[in-house]
Amino acid sequence: MKCDMCQAEIPAGDEHDHLGRTLCEDCCMEALSPMKTCDPWAVYSAKSFEEHMGGDSTLNPIQKEMVAILEDTGGLTPQDLLSRLGAKLSVEDLQREFAALRHMEKARAEKRGDRIFWRLW
Ligand SMILES: [Zn+2]
Numbered sequence: 001m002k003c004d005m006c007q008a009e010i011p012a013g014d015e016h017d018h019l020g021r022t023l024c025e026d027c028c029m030e031a032l033s034p035m036k037t038c039d040p041w042a043v044y045s046a047k048s049f050e051e052h053m054g055g056d057s058t059l060n061p062i063q064k065e066m067v068a069i070l071e072d073t074g075g076l077t078p079q080d081l082l083s084r085l086g087a088k089l090s091v092e093d094l095q096r097e098f099a100a101l102r103h104m105e106k107a108r109a110e111k112r113g114d115r116i117f118w119r120l121w
Pocket residue numbers: 003004005006007008023024025026027028
């Protein structure tokens with residue numbers, strides 16, 4: 001089994017399924033935390049901007065829909081969320097929107113068993 005991202009050989013049992021790709025531990029972490037290099041001030045200003053704007057007004061329509069679906073279901077795998085959103089966006093778009101929601105502390109990833117679920121914060 002090879003990692004789809006870095007092509008490293010993955011020991012049996014250590015592979016991670018991420019949005020249909022097989023990733024090694026490191027790439028999976030990387031894929032799940034696209035915002036990890038950004039500074040805390042960005043989060044702070046995003047939050048205070050949101051407060052200033054009043055509630056959810058900073059969410060775009062797709063993000064609002066994602067939040068509504070996650071609220072409805074109590075959490076979904078990225079694949080399930082994508083299929084519920086229909087063909088409106090690509091996996092990359094979904095990842096970016098989710099990263100934005102994470103950034104605003106609206107949603108987060110959670111490991112249930114050996115699968116990653118996205119849920120509200
Ligand atoms: Zn890898």
